[in-house]
Amino acid sequence: MEALRIESLTKQFGGVDAVNRVSFAVSVGERLAIIGPNGAGKTTLFNLINGQLGPTAGRIHFFGRDVTSLPPHRRAHLGQARAFQVISLLQELTVLQNTLLSINGTKPHRFKMFRPVMAFKKVLQKAANTLTDLDLWEKREDPVKNLSYGEQRRLEIGLGLSMDPKLLLLDEPSAGLTKEESADITGIIKNLSSGITVLVVDHDMDMVFEVAERILVLHYGELIADGNPSQIQNDQKVKEIYMGVEDAADYAEID
Numbered sequence: 632m633e634a635l636r637i638e639s640l641t642k643q644f645g646g647v648d649a650v651n652r653v654s655f656a657v658s659v660g661e662r663l664a665i666i667g668p669n670g671a672g673k674t675t676l677f678n679l680i681n682g683q684l685g686p687t688a689g690r691i692h693f694f695g696r697d698v699t700s701l702p703p704h705r706r707a708h709l710g711q712a713r714a715f716q717v718i719s720l721l722q723e724l725t726v727l728q729n730t731l732l733s734i735n736g737t738k739p740h741r742f743k744m745f746r747p748v749m750a751f752k753k754v755l756q757k758a759a760n761t762l763t764d765l766d767l768w769e770k771r772e773d774p775v776k777n778l779s780y781g782e783q784r785r786l787e788i789g790l791g792l793s794m795d796p797k798l799l800l801l802d803e804p805s806a807g808l809t810k811e812e813s814a815d816i817t818g819i820i821k822n823l824s825s826g827i828t829v830l831v832v833d834h835d836m837d838m839v840f841e842v843a844e845r846i847l848v849l850h851y852g853e854l855i856a857d858g859n860p861s862q863i864q865n866d867q868k869v870k871e872i873y874m875g876v877e878d879a880a881d882y883a884e885i886d
């Protein structure tokens with residue numbers, strides 16, 4: 632079954648084709664990495680998938696439904712979640728407050744004034760489970776700004792997961808992290824329930840090659856390769872892009 636189908640998707644900014652006639656389909660539960668040099672169009676592609684941006688041309692289908700013109704919150708309700716490249720937590724609020732807000736934000740009636748007490752108990756229980764899974768329950772009363780960068784990243788990804796998404800978009804989850812923190816995130820991604828479809832953009836090739844069953848390569852907005860990790864590592868065009876690099880896995884060092 633198809634989770635996502637992208638058809639000839641194009642996004643132009645002025646004269647720049649940030650994403651240029653990109654087409655691919657992703658099966659339910661597939662783990663897909665998207666790589667490419669800075670400016671290749673990876674973040675723009677994610678912005679198009681989750682509705683942050685509208686395409687210049689092309690279509691997006693999510694579980695068989697054409698979502699091309701749906702706004703981001705409608706796509707979220709259909710099961711899309713995203714962890715942003717730039718940390719989007721509310722720094723002055725506590726870990727628990729951020730978690731409650733995130734869980735509440737996924738419910739269509741989030742602005743109802745008189746929520747039944749039982750409904751709130753459920754949300755609180757869910758927040759407790761989420762934070763326990765992330766090993767952050769002990770820090771629930773800490774303002775987010777007091778967490779390490781790695782913990783903030785972990786929380787952010789965990790909050791995406793607390794929405795029980797069908798599709799998780801991770802844009803550079805390892806950015807700014809130490810090797811150890813990056814390995815923690817890799818572990819979280821690898822342990823995700825097999826029904827969740829995951830698209831991850833990252834420059835950490837250890838993470839990419841450990842997590843991905845399939846890799847797409849973007850270059851100047853165009854999809855230039857699509858294959859399993861060993862196909863991508865041996866792809867001539869991919870090697871040329873990472874000029875003089877014998878092995879795509881070495882790319883992490885020169886980025």
Ligand SMILES: Nc1ncnc2c1ncn2[C@@H]1O[C@H](COP(=O)(O)OP(=O)(O)O)[C@@H](O)[C@H]1O
Nearest residue numbers: 644647649667668669670671672673674675676
């Ligand atoms: N909001 C924007 N306005 C104008 N140009 C943009 C905008 N966002 C991205 N771009 C341009 O689109 C191209 C792709 O950018 P981006 O998707 O951020 O690449 P990546 O995430 O692969 O580094 C770049 O040339 C970038 O400068």
Ligand SMILES: [Mg+2]
Nearest residue numbers: 673674675716
């Ligand atoms: Mg980017």
